[in-house]
Amino acid sequence: MLIASWNVNSISVRLPHLLSFLEQWKVDHLGLQELKCTDDKFPYSQLSEIGYSSHVKGEKTYNGVALLSRNNSEQSCELFADVLPGAPDPQQSRLIAVHLPDCDLNILNLYVPNGSAVGSEKYEYKLKWFEALLSFVETSYRRDARLIIMGDFNIAPTDLDVHDPELWKDQVLVSQPERECFSRLLDLNLVDSFRALNPEAGLFSWWDYRQMAFRRNHGLRIDHILVSRPLMPLVKKVWIEKAPRKLEKPSDHAPVVIELDL
């Protein structure tokens, strides 16, 4: 089974890239972030034509998340949640969760607030939002559940995930309070699957559009696929698929993909 997470930065602009990614990899489940569209503008029919059904939580202009599932897997995929209880502004579409009863798998797809700048109002919002996430995960899932939490976390967990740690020191996406949030989530019996299998430096999932950051590999690893410990023995491979980032008019994020024996 292949599962992936991708911040597409506008699904309408990125639809051609999304369709070719799905045709190439035929992932079973794909979490999308930053749709930047309302539910009624979501491309249900184009995705259905290539065999995907979608659970969507859209929003006008900002945010927006979806979970796509391949139809021929013959597995049902039930919506579990699309609002984060206790979030500072529940109007913002940043979470969608499904349950797959046939393989007893839970998937939670997130778009964590960016935070703008350390000390800003948006930064405080991000930390509060993450507190609500921690409570939601703790109360919604047993510690021994088969759980995958993936998405754009807007947090680079360690300096290994930063192209220039000196330049980024104490900046947003990298600051200690944000990293503590991330590590408290891991404390709920979760593993950063990509890092567990890929210990080397220089591996990133996001590169700024500016100053040829991608060509120079000036990136951060802020998109993650966390798996609960019971799933770790089933993880075969985790990688960042850089090819879509090299296309014309790319998203600034690359997809992260996990292969599981499921």
Next chain:
DNA sequence: ATGGTGGGTTGCCCA
């Protein structure tokens, strides 16, 4: 040196 690029909506906000 406080820039720059891209997306969405609108005369600016957000990443």
